[in-house]
Amino acid sequence: MYEIGLSSCGRDTWEDMFRMYNQSAITAVEISPKDDGYDAVNYKAIKRYADQYNIKLWSFHLPFWPFSEIDLSNKDICKGTLEYFEELIKKASAIGIDKFTVHPSGEPIEVPEERIERMKCSRESLAKLAHIAKKYDAVIAVEDLPRSCLGNCSGEIMELISDSDDLMVCLDTNHLLFENPADFIRKVGSRIITTHISDCDLINERHWLPGEGKLDWQAILQALKDIDYKGPWLYEIGFKCPKSIIRDRDLTCDDFVRNAKEIFEGKPITTFSTHIENLGMWV
Numbered sequence: 001m002y003e004i005g006l007s008s009c010g011r012d013t014w015e016d017m018f019r020m021y022n023q024s025a026i027t028a029v030e031i032s033p034k035d036d037g038y039d040a041v042n043y044k045a046i047k048r049y050a051d052q053y054n055i056k057l058w059s060f061h062l063p064f065w066p067f068s069e070i071d072l073s074n075k076d077i078c079k080g081t082l083e084y085f086e087e088l089i090k091k092a093s094a095i096g097i098d099k100f101t102v103h104p105s106g107e108p109i110e111v112p113e114e115r116i117e118r119m120k121c122s123r124e125s126l127a128k129l130a131h132i133a134k135k136y137d138a139v140i141a142v143e144d145l146p147r148s149c150l151g152n153c154s155g156e157i158m159e160l161i162s163d164s165d166d167l168m169v170c171l172d173t174n175h176l177l178f179e180n181p182a183d184f185i186r187k188v189g190s191r192i193i194t195t196h197i198s199d200c201d202l203i204n205e206r207h208w209l210p211g212e213g214k215l216d217w218q219a220i221l222q223a224l225k226d227i228d229y230k231g232p233w234l235y236e237i238g239f240k241c242p243k244s245i246i247r248d249r250d251l252t253c254d255d256f257v258r259n260a261k262e263i264f265e266g267k268p269i270t271t272f273s274t275h276i277e278n279l280g281m282w283v
Contacts, residue, residue, distance in 0.1 A: 001264040002224075003027045003240030004257055005058055005234030007196070012036040014042065015049045022053035022173050024253035028232040030060035030194075035068065038088065057195050058232060059099040059141065059170075060092040065106025072129070073105035073122035073150055082125060086132045093136035093186070099194055100133060101141045101170045103128070105150035115150070119159060122150050129161035134166055141170040141194050144172065144184065146177050146205045153179045154187040161191060168193040172236070173215055174200035174207055181215060185223035192229060196197035196236035204281045206244050207237050209251065210259055221263060233260050243283045246274040 005028030011017050012034065021029060022057050029050070050057050062085050068082045089100055104122045109115050131138050142161055145151045151160055152175070161167035169191045173181050177200070185192060199213030200206040210217050235256050241247040250273070262269050266271050276283075 001233075002229075002260070003056070004260045005029060005056075005060070006234035006253070006256055007032045007234065007236040009236065009238045010037070012037060012041075014045045015052075018053040018055050020047040020253050021055050025257050026055070026253055027060040028056040028234060030059040030061055030196075030234055030236070031057065031097065032141060032236070033063075034098045037065065038177045040065050041091070043091050043095050049238050050095075056232075057095065058234065059101055060097045061101045062088060062103075068118040071106045072102070072125035073109070073118040075117075078121055082128055082132065085129060089133055089136050092274035093138050098136075098138040099141055099168075099197075100138055101143055102129065102192065103145060103149070103151075104142055105145065107145075107147055107149045109150060110120040110148045115222055119150055119156070120216045123160050123163050126167055130164040130166040136228035139166060139193065141188070143170040143172050143196065144175050146175040152177070154184045157184075157186070157188060167191075170194045170196060172198075173211070173220060174205045177202060177204070180219075182219040182223040183269050185220070185227060185229075189227045192224075192227065192231075194231045195224075195229075195234050197233055198235060198237045201275075201279065203279070207242060208245055208272075209237060209255065209271065210263060211271045212245060212273050212275075217263045217269070218266060233264075235260075241273075245276060245281060248272045 003024050006026050072078050098269040133140050151157045171192045199208040199210045199215050202214050239251045
């Protein structure tokens with residue numbers, strides 16, 4: 001139904017990663033370096049192994065707060081953020097990547113007056129970023145975010161992309177803590193060009209495997225069909241078990257492929273995890 005993709009989630013053993021993806025029918029990747037590893041990315045190696053193992057270089061995740069002093073919504077650092085993003089877009093577009101996922105803000109942003117100011121700054125910065133990306137034949141995908149971040153609902157996402165028709169959206173299913181994902185999909189519609197697929201408990205983002213949380217995957221799948229989404233079903237989940245859940249073992253590429261096929265075929269989802277009692281927002 002959809003190509004199956006998987007974020008690199010900080011992995012940088014490129015040949016091993018691309019080989020694993022190829023052997024398990026994962027056909028697309030979002031390059032998402034370690035928080036401190038962007039300056040050390042070996043773009044030539046990524047291109048070489050992607051070609052060798054026939055994996056599509058689908059997208060590139062630009063760095064984000066809280067892992068660095070980067071924030072498009074902060075008027076004191078947005079200029080430097082844009083300059084750094086252009087460096088990365090230039091390098092990644094040179095190996096054929098043409099979609100760049102970006103966070104519209106950091107957090108917390110809870111004071112109403114500050115939120116209005118930060119929304120304005122982020123909206124203007126995103127329009128500038130779209131213009132930068134267009135120089136390299138690329139597009140920007142603005143990711144919906146959780147909690148008090150900007151873009152935590154369809155209304156804010158649509159406002160953030162309103163200054164440029166070139167801005168698109170990355171649907172992150174486990175970030176939508178205040179809005180049903182299927183509703184979000186239908187409201188944002190054709191501006192969605194990529195996904196971050198993972199599950200949550202609706203308390204906080206968890207990046208669990210679909211079926212481990214509370215999201216309605218058949219409703220999400222149907223909504224994507226309804227808007228004629230053409231991109232991959234791209235997971236943003238690490239292999240290692242997070243502290244917020246207990247699994248019998250680490251995930252494998254085959255687990256992601258099986259999970260996607262079960263959802264696509266409307267079958268019961270296989271899980272091998274145990275929930276932690278009285279799990280709080282932060283673990």
